[in-house]
Amino acid sequence: MKVGIITFPGSNCDMDTKRACEYFGWEVELVSYNQKIENDYNIVFLPGGFSYGDYVSAGRLAKYSVAVSSLENFNGLIVGICNGFQILCEKGFLPGSLQINDSLKFICKNAAMQFNNKSIILPVAHKEGRFWANDEDLAVIKEKNMDFIKYSENINGSVENIAGIYDRENKIIGLMPHPERAIFEQTGSIEGRLFFEFLDQEVKRAN
């Protein structure tokens, strides 16, 4: 398994994602936002953080970077975590958008969620994490069972408790929680491993 992680100016979860991938023995390359993404990766991650300072809007400016623009021709799996999810929605790779939390607060805690119908706890850390989609997009999300991860308790006002979506057709995943921060015992939870194991299965399934 070979994965690329795009580092934007303002990314701060790129190294966590790298260590998580290395835990599974995956070969990891950090790729600059200014570089084209080659097609030899099985997965490309858009990590969490504050790309371009989240200026104008979270994820808005990163979508014009060389790396993200080149993803239009990428054949592998694209995974956006937190800020990466915001970028994928802004880019139009995934339906809907991530907006300011109902509470107007930055939420930073471990939250219970349903992941592929399993109950797990994952760290969340975001201010613009309230998923919203118009009726048309929401119908598509439900029809194609894209909402693979949902909050058990709606912590930020997301429509249908959606914490992440997976477009299986185009092989694009976006989620607000941080599975990469729940890999090692030292960080209090190892349930994030389930997500990475899921990615491994999805890559094997596609090949």
Place this chain on the structure above:
Amino acid sequence: MKFRANIITYLKDEVKDPQGEAVSMVLKNLDLADNSSIRVGKYFVLELDAENIDEFSEKIEKIGGEILSNPLIENFEIQKVEEV
């Protein structure tokens, strides 16, 4: 030639605006307005070079509609276009 324009962006009516709701609540608490509707937006002042006003207008339509706003959730308005 250099032109200037002001662009504002704000959430569409069908999109919930928690910041606007918070301001509205403050107005109510201060007895300034019982039932107000507030939309919070952003304000951009742009200056850029263009051959003429038509080319400038074309550019700022694109900038306002694609970069400064997300057409799925936000409206944008171009105000006060002038040569500087």
